Amino acid sequence: MNRIITQLFFFLFVVFGLQQNFAQKGNVQIIGKVVEEANQQPIAFATVILKNKNTNENISGTTTSDDGSFEMTSKTPDFYIEVSFMGFATKTIKNFTTKNGQADFGLIVLKADVETLEDVTIIAEKSQTEFKLDKKVFNVGKDLISSGASAMEVLNNVPSVNVSIEGAISLRGSEGVQILINGKPSVLTNGDSNGLGTITADMIQSVEVITNPSAKYNAEGTSGIINLILKKDEKKGINGSVTLNTGSPNNHSVGLSLNKRTEKFNIFSQFGVGRRTFPFESERTNTYPATATSTERELTTIGDGNKNEKFYNVVLGTDYHINENNVITLSGNFAFEDESEDSDLAYYNYLAGTLNETTYRNENTTATNPKWQYDLQYKKDFEDHKDHSLLLSATGSFFGKDKKSLFEDINSTNSSDLQKTATDFKEAEYSFKLDYTHPFWEKYKFETGFQYDMNDVSNDYSVANLINDEYIIDPNFTNIFDYDQKVLGVYGTTSYEGEKWGIMLGLRLEDTNVNTLLKNTNEKNDQKYTNLFPSLHSSYKFTDDFSMQVGYSRRIRRPNLWNLNPFTSFRDKFNISAGNPNLQPEFTDSYEFTAIYKFNKGNVNLGVYHLYTTDVMERITSTDGLVYITQPENIGTNAATGLELNMKYNPFRWFTLTGNFNYNYFDRKGDYEETSFDFTGDRFTSRMTGKFKLPAKFDLEVSGNYSSKYKTLQGENNDNLFANLGVRKKILKGKMVLNLSVRDVFASRVFESFRNIDGNTVSSTYKRGRFVTFGVSFGFGKGEAMEFSGHKRF
Incomplete structure (x- = not known):
């Protein structure tokens, strides 16, 4: 242990410029090259210390260059060298020959020493x-x-x-x-x-x-x-790992990662295959109060189902270093998903508190989703300054969905109606980008560039009803929706950054063209808008441990495809949703003040922010007295002021506590169809995570999450509390990692909401339940075991 700490001390001594250059005429010139034993690859930044043979005291030192070579000069012939690098056994060389004033140590081979590395104590x-x-x-x-x-x-x-x-x-x-x-x-x-x-x-x-x-x-x-x-x-060299995951409900996968790095090339690849299931349970109650012409009615819908997915994934890519200042990257990703979904809905219709009728709606859905992505990039670093650079990139992606659903409605007399829906969805996205950075003088920098994004979608959707043993297309719900969006962005920023204070000014222009078309009915909606997005940032460092930062930027949130797509959902025939082709983008002015204080065992990050948003996109629900229809609309403005506190505290080497608290107060103002939606409210979210390093190289992580109740445009969402747990174990000197995770330990993550629509009320509950996953990861070659398994983001 002391030997390693001493080596690190002298490594820092060398790196931070305390070394001296003894290169003088008549002295011994010392040269050599340090490589790895496993693959003879050079080791950059290895420490070479020159020592006195008689006293064993340090004379001088240096570090190896990118190709592993080093050069020093000694005033005395009575010396030896000691070569070390993190993760490798230190090598001492006392036997060598000097010829013509030069000591050539040739190739110095270091052997990996992972076990020693695990016991290292860092003091700087x-x-x-x-x-x-x-x-x-x-x-x-x-x-x-x-x-x-x-x-x-x-x-x-x-x-x-x-x-x-x-x-x-x-x-x-x-x-x-x-x-x-x-x-x-x-x-x-x-x-x-x-x-x-x-x-x-x-x-x-x-x-x-x-x-x-x-x-x-x-x-x-x-x-x-x-x-x-x-x-x-x-x-450099080969990095590889294999992962195997299994879990409940039904979460099984196998993955392989293989990377090869050489002086010119970095080749990386991944292969994955698996299957998983996402169950859900839901309950919804629609209440229609009594009127002068009708009695009170209540419709309770209880549903459950499973979404099953088989997936296959391939990633291939390479970095080609043309030379020290130019690199080209080409990468691609292909994935294929095979989905099936079964769900059942039961409708309980009450009149004046008495069950009047029970009906059922069953769904069987299959879908295949091919998707691919590519990325071609070129980066040039200019030699005159480390921050002088040019970056060109082109990316493209495709996502397709061939989906078919069969719905069966069964009434109280056991007679049934059948309905089919079919979706042929294709989406292609392309992006071209250029970024140029040019420093001038010592502390000033100018950046400029452009980005051009294209999004092209075609969604062929049909609904057919079984009539007299024949499926007849329903023209009211059958159409082809084409969506085409193009965004051109041009920006420029200029900045000054000193030792303690800095400021950055920026301006971005974005020109947006959106065209939507319902082909069968020839309904068009074209939107074109050009906007400026300024930004201002500044920071000041009072001490090394205390800094402040302020910032302003203007942002845009454009309505996405699903917000614009007018097709309705047929999963629940009494509660349907649709998009709105006339939806406009919302704009936000974002102001932020942040301070960070670092202390010996952690840090505290405090932020205050204010967001003012216009043309807020909200989903509005209306009813005809039986069916509820939800559609997005632009409803007024929202002013939100918030406080965020992040904390990380490491009181012991074996325990780390991380906390996050976010509170915001909002003021909503808006009108829709002569109805006022003005209201105020607040909400907060918090998360606390404890990480424990246990004996026998076990790691334990426990986290708790809480979201408060808060108002919405037509009602409120209830609070939410849940916990996650994970245990990790490293074996075989870190080459293998065993990982057990439990999401929603107590199955308490339940989403509950309440809505009031023109005197009618809707209450709903939705939950997924507990997920348990066990994973094994093994690293081979120079690879490291991957510590976390892949996951599906819901």
């Missing part, structure tokens, strides 16, 4: 969080680099970010976060894959957290961006 270079102009940057230190650590474990140490035992990444309590790698989208960040598990902690230089994006980023609203910055000295 801890991870640090700092504020930049429009982001928080978490610089990854040596304290996170241990055998088996993955990008997931790094993210779990970042303030405002939490990673569950299953690998669900959330920012400020929301999972709607975009993950980038070196500022670019990647198939490795797909939420349904284990891609991030293939990136190990020692490959990551820093993590950028952006909660209020600047004009550089797409103005479409998201909960934030997390950007992983990888080191240039990526681990």
Whole structure:
């Protein structure tokens, strides 16, 4: 242990410039190259210490370059060298020959020493969080680099970010976060894959957290961006792992990850296959009060069902380093899903409190979903400055769904009616992007670029009823819906960043064209709008432990395909929903103030924010006295003021406590069809997670989540409380990881809501229940076991 700490101390001594250069004429020149024993790959940044043979004292030192080579000079011939690198056994060389004033040590081979690495105690270079102009940057230190650590474990140490035992990444309590790698989208960040598990902690230089994006980023609203910055000295050689998961209800999968890194190429691949089931239970009560012409009626609908899915996934990609300053990346992802769903609805019709009639509606649905994605990127780093760069990228994706449903209605006399629906859905998305960054003077920087996004959809939907033993198409609900959206964005930002203070100004212009068409009825709706999105960010560092940041940005939320698609849902014939082709986008002005305080055993992050949104998109429910129809509409404005508190406390090496609390007060104003929807309310969410390092290399994670009751436009949603639990065990020196997770331990995650529509009331309950998953992951070659299993985001 003392030997390792001493090596680390001298490594820091060398890296931070305390070394001296003894290169003088007449001295001994020392050269050599350090490589790995397993594959003879060079080791960059290995520490080479020059020692006195007589006193064993340190004379000087250096670190190896990218190709593993090193060069030093000694004033005395009485020396020897000691070579070390994290994760490898230290090598001492005392026997060598000197010829013509040069000591050539040739290839110095280091042997991997994982067991020693697991026992390392780091006394310096801890991870640090700092504020930049429009982001928080978490610089990854040596304290996170241990055998088996993955990008997931790094993210779990970042303030405002939490990673569950299953690998669900959330920012400020929301999972709607975009993950980038070196500022670019990647198939490795797909939420349904284990891609991030293939990136190990020692490959990551820093993590950028952006909660209020600047004009550089797409103005479409998201909960934030997390950007992983990888080191240039990526681990070379073969990285591979195999995962096997099983669970209840029905969650089984096998995955293989294989990566090969060389001096010029980084080839990565993933293969996965599995099947899973998502059960659900629901209950809904529609109440119609008595009037002068009718008695009180109540319709209670009780449903349950299972969605079954078989999935296949392939990821292939490569990075080609043309030279030190130019790299091309090409990657692709193909997936195929085979779905089946069975559900049953029972309708209990009451008149004046007495059961009058019971009917049933059964559904049988099958669907196949092919989908693919590709990504082609080119990045150039200019030699005049480390931040002077050009990035070009082109991405494309396709999603298809061939879906068929059969509905059977059974009445009280046991006679039945049959109805079929069919969907042929095709969606293609393309994006082209250019980003150029040019620093000028010492502390100023200018960024500019453009992005062009295209989204093309065709949805062929039909409904047919069985009449006289023949299915007859219902023209009222049969149509082809075409949706075409194009967005062109151009931006520019300029910034100043000093030692303590900085400011960034940005402006983004986005031109949007949306065209929708119902072909059978020739109903068109074309929208075109051009908008400016300014941003302003500033930060000030009072001390190394206390910083503040303020920001403003204007955002847009465009209505998506499903909000615009007018087709109705036929799953529940008394409660149907549809889109609205006339829906307009909503705009939000976002203001934010954040302060972070770091102390010895943790940090506290306090944020205050205000969001003002116009043309708010809300789902409005109306009724004809029997059937309830829900459709999105633009309803007025919403002003929300909130407080967020994030805390991470590590009082002991074996225990970490993470907490998140978010409160906001909102003021809604709006009118729809001569009805006022003005009201005020508040809500809060909280999460507390405890992580325990137990004996025998067991890890335990327990989390509790609570969401308060809050008002909605036509009613309220009830509070929600649930808990998750996970246990992890590393064996075989971290090469194998066993993982057990339980989501919703007490099956208490129940979604309850209440609506009041023109004096009629609707109360509904929906739940999925408990999920238990057990996973095994094994790393081979230089690979690390992936610590988290893939998961389906509901």
